[in-house]
Amino acid sequence: MTTVAISTSSATDAAVPAFEMRDVTVTASRDASAVVLEQVNWTVEAGDFWAVAGLTRSGKSDLLALAAGVSRPSRGVHHLFGQELIAGFEHERLALRLRIGLVFDGGQLLQHLTLEENIALPLLYHRGVSPEISARIQALVELTGLEPWARSTPGTVNRNWQQRIGLARALALKPDILLLDNPLTGLDPRDAGWWLDTLGALAAGHPIVDGKPLTLVVTGDDLRPWRTRARQFAVLKDQQFIPLGQRADLDGHHEPLLQELLPSESLSLPRIIKD
């Protein structure tokens, strides 16, 4: 049985960005001819916590899919830990690709597997059967708080819980970078709190990933929940990726879209109301 060396972290990683996009053109995952974002220049350093916001159909999911290596840039280059991220499942490419995890909007679980099997799949596929796997799966199920439903199929639990299992599945191989697509969409305050606390713990270094601080990128259509959690911010607007800087830079930023995505008393009212 062939297994893949999952983590190849080394001292040299500290010198290179976690991932970097240069003049990247992002196309829609369902239609490679449709350009979603152009000239994306984005550098994510190890340990960063980015919140990327945009309105519906602004290209958040497509940007994350490209960052995770699911799709390729039609122009430009995308580097992961200093190496170009190329699609493919060859053994030598996998070790690099598996250092980045993606939690899809809604989880995108395999419907024919149970929740537990969904979490186990990457472990079984890349590491084979081993005595440690069941303990690891158990720990990941406990992280989601869904132990009683572990043997249910995805169709029997709600979308939020499916997304929690998607998080556990993405963490199974202990990635260095975790991308999350709209993790807070449609959640009640308690569930939203669970996500914010869990992601905060992962960014600080959670035992489930051996205490290693993860590099996080989350997307959403509302920046307010992330304002006190994320450390770097950006918006997607008119096919452009617009970095906003760090938390302290938000208040003074004049990006009009920011006023819609981050309405607060400290900012002026949205233009449509002011006019």
Next chain:
Amino acid sequence: MRTGIAVPPEDSDTTFFWKGSLTRGYFRFFGRILVRFILSVHGIGAFALITLGVMFSKIGVATSVVRPLTLLQVARSGLRLLPLASFISLALGLIVIGQTVSVLSRVGANELLGTIMVATVVRELGPLLTALLVLCRSGTATVVELGTARAMGEVEALEVLGIDPIHYFVVPRVIGMAVGIFALTVYLIIGALLSGYLWAFLQDVPLSPGDYFSQMAGALTGLDFVLLAAKSVAFGSGISLIMCYHGLAQPLSIGEVSRATVRAVSQGIVFCVLIEIFFIIVYLLAG
């Protein structure tokens, strides 16, 4: 375009009925079918080569995941179809023997009964009916499953996890369906031969079981066994590739899954007939 009059859309499949001369309409109709056929053959051929490459390059990779999936497909394409295959083998024996006995009795050639069973059931109808049975039962399910998985984003989920969707979804189905169809074909043929004798017995044909089976043994050659295995594997792998191609190879929405299923089954039937013709030619050339 005039308003207020119901006019079929320009690209409708029935356009040739109302627009242009009949000859021109027919040319367009068959031209469209031909172009679609060529594109499908091209796409399925490329898909088959990719699958073959993955199958051999990933031998021994993730066996703890792929082996159970393959066994599941063997069960779905073989074991679970045993009741239906039993019914069809019973009916097949009746159909062939019922018609043959009435003709052979008139010319006093009942000693050819076993030979005819070999020529019709073992060489032609057994493998073909099994393939069509699996196509209808497991093939349609495969397109629906994979089309839904594609529409639900499961392919992208596998890619992110570093799992080749061809390795996870297609390879187990190709191997499973090839093995399943082969096993089911053997079962269906044996059942049809036995039921053939049963119907002959019920029609008072003066033929002992020993004579019946020695007629068949005399008619069978080594080539029959080789070509039966080759044909079953060709049916199984071809059908599964066509089904997987239509379910997986192109982005689908949930609403498009039913159309993809219909297209896949149509092409699967055409494929089975073409394979059947190919093996008839091989028999004729080898004979």
